Amino acid sequence: MRVLFLMLDMPTDLNSSNLYLDLALEFKDYQHEVYVIxxxxxxxKTxxxxERGLNVLRVATFKQKGVRSILKKGFAQLLLPYQYRTAxxxxLKNQLFDLILMPTPPITLTKLVLHIKKNTNALFYLILRDIYPQGAADIGLVRFRFIYHxxxxxxxxxYKTADIIGCMSLGNIEYIKTHNPYLDSKKLTLLPNWQKASNLEELTIDVREKYKLEDKYIVLFGGTIGYAQKVDNIVILAEHYQNDVNIVFLVIGNGVMKQYLKDKVAQKQLNNVIFLDSxxxxxxxxxxxSADIGLITIDERxxxxxxPSKTTSYFxxxxxxxxxxxxxTDYGKIIDEAKAGLWSVGGDNDKLFENFDKxxxxxxxxxxxxxxxxxYFLENLTSKHAYNTIIKDIHG
Structure with a gap:
């Protein structure tokens, strides 16, 4: 098949990857002809x-990641479909595609998908990762009713344009069914998050020695440091355990809330939090x-x-x-099913501390x-599983 991925982010660093690049490379490994925008x-330049055996159409756009201003980010995403369509x-106008894969976010590229489908009759597989705009409205990022509508x-x-909608969990499927009764439920399928399995033998850097953490109990929070992550929970934990010299909280990543988190840590004079960039x-x-615990925090609103996609890295x-x-969320059910950790609802700090202590x-x-x-990861969450699920869905 000739496959087109529409991505909002594709790493240029050959030593890095992400959810969607892993999947694109999986398609390539199975001898499909893969294009990416x-x-x-x-x-x-556009x-x-x-790149890595993929045909990648790079498009000069306004900055999409790490933009603190909601207006600037919104403007960039509104322009994105026009920039992508021009490119x-x-x-690529003369290329005939069999399959289009696009994640959410963003939802602003749908008219581009319609344009491509008109030219190629390609099947459109929507990879639903964010339920937008409701998720953004929940945490106060979409405040004006006309913008929400x-x-x-x-x-x-x-949703109407998609031929198949791959949802992260059964809870996602039920939510989409309930709030979109016009939708043919046969479109909805389970497509959990995924990641390429790591080669443990290649992970040879002793980060404990490098960062003088040999005797520390490392609580890792890695990935996007954004609005959805409710980073105040990291401060709550760090403050509660600040007198235990064995515990250190290691925050790796970037995002619009990183400076806020740094300021909170400095304000409370916490010396048990270490920050590293992505x-x-x-x-x-x-x-x-090298870590002892992988921390997940979701805004309880x-x-x-x-x-959270960072779960795959931890698992x-x-x-x-x-x-x-x-x-x-049904994320707690997934943790319980996998027997892979402990969870509590945001705001219940007593339960949080109890789980941490356990x-x-x-x-x-x-x-x-x-x-x-x-x-659980090997049985459900590898990029090969995601590839096989998609192939089964489109031929089902």
């Missing part, structure tokens, strides 16, 4: 490039391998089921999970949870 790198018409119309158009995946996974390297979640003091529980998560 993605934002250009810094100072990179053009067609060969598509110039470089405009985005909601785009969301409905996206790292290439290969380097980051050495930290995952969410009414949409949220499944893939046997890192037990400590999760703070909202009451509407994992901290019970080495056997921690090891067993990590092993269980790894088993």
């Amino acid at each position: 993605a934002p250009a790198g810094v100072n990179q 053009g067609l490039y060969n 598509y018409n110039k470089f 405009y985005l909601r119309k785009l969301e409905i158009l996206t 790292l290439p995946r290969n380097e980051y996974m050495n930290f995952v391998k 969410f009414t949409v089921p949220t499944i 893939s390297l046997k890192l037990p999970v400590l999760a703070i979640i909202d009451q509407h 994992l901290y003091k019970d080495n056997n529980l921690r090891i067993a949870s990590g092993e269980n998560g790894y088993k």
